[in-house]
Amino acid sequence: MHRSLFADPSSHPEGRKLAVIVLNNLGSDGNGSKHFIKHAWSTASLRVCADGGANGLYDILEGEDRDAYLPDVIKGDLDSLRPDVARYYEDRGVNIIQAADQDHNDFEKCVREILHRAGSTAAATTLVAVGAHGGRFDQEMAAFHLLHKYTAHFEHFVLLGNGNLSFLLLPGRTHRICPHPPREGPTCGLLPLGQPAARVTSRGLRWDLRAQPLAFGAFVSSSNALEAREVSVTTDAPLVWTIEVSEPGDEGEA
Template sequence: MGQPGAPEANPEAGAAIVRSTAPITLAGGGTVSETALSEALALAPRLVAADGGGDSVLELGRMPEAVIGDMDSLSAAAAARLEGRLHRVAEQETTDFDKALRAIDAPLVIAVGMTGGRFDHELAAMNVLVRRAAHPCLLLGGEDVTFLAPPRLALPLAAGVRVSLFPMREITGRSQGLRWPIDGLTLAPDGRIGTSNEATGPVRLEVAKPGLLVILPRAELALAVAALLDAAPWR
């Protein structure tokens, strides 16, 4: 049951709950470390939480400007502190990450607390990246950053940096700067994948449709954010 007093919202109706011309940090209900949150906020200073993520950021001394979700995970104590910032999305067909992401109108969302816990939650988060392709988002994890490849992407990586590509659907594309190019290949979740590839220098990717996840070392967070902000998103 949602927290009492939280207004109901319907992101599918087209009215965003949070709008920004700059990237936004979105905190989920998983493990959110002070380091990860600080790294995200340095690049995306406005903070929003997805349901139980409100508890996570309050515990770290941060106050989100909005909490979005069905409010079945947020504690009563946190709800009381966040009165006036709660936006309840009552439907039960999607995750709180999905609800929050589609309610944010921003050039990029950096999501923390979405990985590193239950594996089914991680899979669900990756599903959302593809399902909401028009809402660019990067997952910041303990070891990696993960995001959906836009139609064209330029990554000014150094030689030797790990570049993993994982298809969430059957997909083709072209690449430059990879040790093992993807040109002429068909990638699929039940077939050939592209994990543990490697940059030979700056990397360029082109894909015809949304469905290819790019996974880079966490140290490349700032580079990945800049590249995604420079890229045209899916429409």
């Protein structure tokens, strides 16, 4: 079951772990990512900033207790990390790792770092990449590339940012998705990003699919909408689920 990131933590199964990656596009996201970080930071078992993501984390917490939101690691080629931000986190014992490898972008370096640290618990870990939507189009497509490459390694792998939440539905099972209104929806979509899907069936959407082929250049399910509290989807190929996310109405809401 895909439980909402914004639901009451008591609704999640015991033993569930949370890991967070903060990406370099955090500053374009208004208050949405800030609210998620403040909601989830203390419960996350691993918190990693991808290079300049540390700048964004530092900046959005201006005037607040930054020491309460220290990452465990800052990792990347460090071409974006500002000197003042590096000094701040170094002085507080944050591990800053320079990885010059140019065959993997900074986001992927952080995913691999979390896999290494999580070890056998990765399969029970929900990985959330904050700041993954918006910004440069090639970087956003690279984020979806990582969804395809690493989703099978985690319990869930979620892209969050700029009013959007996305994850990959793998074939061979029925996916139960439980959005959390009013934070999620109603607008949503099912997108065959990566390869066509020959048979997609859904329940709980305004325009449900019945063994529907989905392919770019033929037919995609965009601008769909929630009609039920739970949505089920079966697919014969990897399929992106995406849903709009609203900012919370007040500081107390997750």
